Amino acid sequence: MPDPIPFRRPDPATQPPYDAPEYGSTHKRHPKQKLVVVPHTLTETSGPRFDPAFYPPQVDMSQVNGRAAMGERIIVAGRVTDEDGRPLRGAMVEVWQANSSGRYHHPRDQHDAPLDPNFEGRARLFTDAEGNYSFVSIKPGAYPWRNHANAWRPIHIHFGLHGAGFAQRMITQMYFPGDPLLPLDPVFNCTADEAARNRLVSTFDLDITRPEWALGYRFDIVLRGPAATPFENAP
Amino acid sequence: MTRALMTAPIPATASQTAGPYWHMIDFPEWADLLRPGGPNAGVAGERITLTGRITDGDGAPCVDALVEIWQAGPDGAYGAGFHGFGRCASNEDGVFRFTTLKPGAVPGLGNATQAPHIVVTIFARGLMKHVVTRAYFANEALNAADPVLNLVDPARRSTLIAQPEGGGTWRLDIRLQGENETVFLDV
Numbered sequence: 001m002p003d004p005i006p007f008r009r010p011d012p013a014t015q016p017p018y019d020a021p022e023y024g025s026t027h028k029r030h031p032k033q034k035l036v037v038v039p040h041t042l043t044e045t046s047g048p049r050f051d052p053a054f055y056p057p058q059v060d061m062s063q064v065n066g067r068a069a070m071g072e073r074i075i076v077a078g079r080v081t082d083e084d085g086r087p088l089r090g091a092m093v094e095v096w097q098a099n100s101s102g103r104y105h106h107p108r109d110q111h112d113a114p115l116d117p118n119f120e121g122r123a124r125l126f127t128d129a130e131g132n133y134s135f136v137s138i139k140p141g142a143y144p145w146r147n148h149a150n151a152w153r154p155i156h157i158h159f160g161l162h163g164a165g166f167a168q169r170m171i172t173q174m175y176f177p178g179d180p181l182l183p184l185d186p187v188f189n190c191t192a193d194e195a196a197r198n199r200l201v202s203t204f205d206l207d208i209t210r211p212e213w214a215l216g217y218r219f220d221i222v223l224r225g226p227a228a229t230p231f232e233n234a235p
Numbered sequence: 236m237t238r239a240l241m242t243a244p245i246p247a248t249a250s251q252t253a254g255p256y257w258h259m260i261d262f263p264e265w266a267d268l269l270r271p272g273g274p275n276a277g278v279a280g281e282r283i284t285l286t287g288r289i290t291d292g293d294g295a296p297c298v299d300a301l302v303e304i305w306q307a308g309p310d311g312a313y314g315a316g317f318h319g320f321g322r323c324a325s326n327e328d329g330v331f332r333f334t335t336l337k338p339g340a341v342p343g344l345g346n347a348t349q350a351p352h353i354v355v356t357i358f359a360r361g362l363m364k365h366v367v368t369r370a371y372f373a374n375e376a377l378n379a380a381d382p383v384l385n386l387v388d389p390a391r392r393s394t395l396i397a398q399p400e401g402g403g404t405w406r407l408d409i410r411l412q413g414e415n416e417t418v419f420l421d422v
Binding site for chain 2: 001003008010011014015016017018020023025026027028029030031032033035036037038039040041042043044046047048049051054081083084085094096098104105106108109120121122124158160166167169170171172173187188190191193196197199200221222223224225
């Protein structure tokens with residue numbers, strides 16, 4: 001059997017470091033020893049395929065049993081590709097977020113803001129043949145955290161992606177354009193490359209916006225691509 | 236034939252921390268890869284429990300970790316006949332626990348063989364990107380020639396070897412930082 005094609009190694013500036021001093025929770029949790037670089041084997045290039053029969057999709061976070069959540073309804077849509085622009089088809093995308101008041105449906109979140117019985121804050125999507133996904137939600141609220149004095153997280157939606165190989169597994173956060181908290185946020189800012197940071201900010205999109213119903217935001221996601229690709233046969 | 240593409244036309248999206256409140260995507264049954272009605276119901280093999288405690292640089296339990304595993308089936312094949320993915324939330328003691336089948340040996344690069352192993356990844360508050368390690372099985376003859384174990388300083392190799400606790404339970408504690416820090420892999 002030929003060796004599997006490895007994934008590209010990222011430019012370190014385009015990914016956050018483990019040791020991010022401005023983000024206090026990294027202090028005791030980042031590895032101090034050098035990571036061991038592992039050549040990609042089948043262990044890294046293969047990955048789980050999620051059959052919607054076992055993992056049913058849930059594309060509308062804006063209601064529970066037909067009862068609408070409080071807040072500003074939004075549509076989020078985008079495309080999942082690899083670094084060469086090839087679509088990831090049938091990829092499972094997991095999404096979770098705080099409610100419109102900035103509170104998570106989570107027992108440990110004690111922020112003094114109301115829970116919404118009609119907002120659970122999770123979705124599960126599968127990309128189509130072109131790598132596209134879409135879901136309906138409520139614009140999340142900002143919330144305070146104890147990282148530093150008067151610290152607030154910019155509004156964001158968490159995304160979890162599964163690619164074709166386990167080395168493509170990735171969790172990230174989508175932000176919203178024009179959020180005044182972005183320049184102050186150590187999580188957003190610890191990635192060195194400005195362009196890489198700004199790709200985490202969704203764009204308002206009138207084509208995704210549905211008249212009389214909800215604003216639309218676009219968030220495209222890129223997973224690692226192959227470090228080498230087979231020649232395409234000439235016609 | 237291949238052509239090298241060293242720089243990415245569109246760089247991969249930056250990772251961001253899963254944060255402390257990720258449990259809306261915790262489905263506790265996913266920690267049991269053999270669950271009735273699940274993708275592996277009825278697959279034959281050696282049933283095992285993989286468990287361990289995750290601690291930080293102060294030795295404090297990491298109580299909010301999202302732990303995922305990825306492994307081959309008992310025949311050493313990925314994805315064919317065995318869905319080798321699981322997810323588990325660490326508990327208030329920092330402990331994770333998976334029920335699965337012991338994987339077989341897996342092809343390595345060239346003619347190499349990899350000893351049976353399970354990839355263990357951790358996402359958590361304070362981890363801007365997940366950490367990746369492997370759980371190998373103590374007393375496995377193939378460990379001595381495993382190409383990944385052999386990349387690791389022999390003095391630290393034990394941090395990748397799960398130990399038997401009887402009854403099919405294998406334990407691998409994970410120390411994110413400090414004394415006996417787990418060997419994490421750059422994959």
